[in-house]
Amino acid sequence: MRPQPMIVVDDVEATSAWYQQVLGLQSGHGGSEYEQLLSGQELVLQLHAWDVHEHPYLGDPNDRPYGNGVVLWFLDLDVAAAYARAVAAEAHVLEPLKVNPLANHREFWLRDPNGYVVVVAGRPGDVG
Numbered sequence: 551m552r553p554q555p556m557i558v559v560d561d562v563e564a565t566s567a568w569y570q571q572v573l574g575l576q577s578g579h580g581g582s583e584y585e586q587l588l589s590g591q592e593l594v595l596q597l598h599a600w601d602v603h604e605h606p607y608l609g610d611p612n613d614r615p616y617g618n619g620v621v622l623w624f625l626d627l628d629v630a631a632a633y634a635r636a637v638a639a640e641a642h643v644l645e646p647l648k649v650n651p652l653a654n655h656r657e658f659w660l661r662d663p664n665g666y667v668v669v670v671a672g673r674p675g676d677v678g
Contacts, residue, residue, distance in 0.1 A: 555622065556596035558608045559664045565597050568663050572641045573624060573632065573670065594624065617666040629656045629672035636660060636670070649677050 559565040566585045569575045578586035578593060585597040600611040609616075626632040633647040636658065644667065645659040657671035 552592075554593050554596060556598055557617065557622070557664070557666055558598050558600050558611070560600060560611070561663075562597045562599050565663060568639075568641075569595065569597075572636045572639045572660070572662075573626075573668075574635060595622065615665050621667045621669055622662075623669045623671065625673065626670050627673060629658070629670060629676070632670045633658050 562582055562585050563580075566577055566580070566587065569587050570577065575587040575589055575594065578588040583599045583602045586593050587595040587597065598605070598608060600608065630647065636643065642661040643658065644661055645657075647656055647658040649655070650657050650671070653671070653674050655672040655674050655676045657669055660668040660670070662668050
């Protein structure tokens with residue numbers, strides 16, 4: 551089993567562009583109501599518009615903050631390059647690239663345009 555998280559957003563196309571620019575993901579579907587974001591050939595994140603009504607359990611767009619208690623966590627084998635890409639894209643950095651001594655890896659924390667928290671981390675033990 552593999553997770554394929556879906557977040558609900560105000561603007562699917564703008565959010566897709568952000569994840570493509572900041573995390574280097576690719577569009578696998580495209581559109582204004584739904585998107586699949588890929589890393590290589592693997593689906594890693596789905597985006598869904600709030601105002602599409604075929605799914606009654608997506609949540610309430612007026613209940614904020616979105617994703618409270620959920621962190622979108624991505625593994626990137628070149629976390630330093632990922633951080634440089636995020637900074638170049640002027641992403642909202644919550645915590646800059648640092649070593650997490652408990653996991654013994656490097657990571658950085660972002661906030662996406664919808665308010666979701668995003669972490670990009672290297673492989674555990676990547677700092678020796």
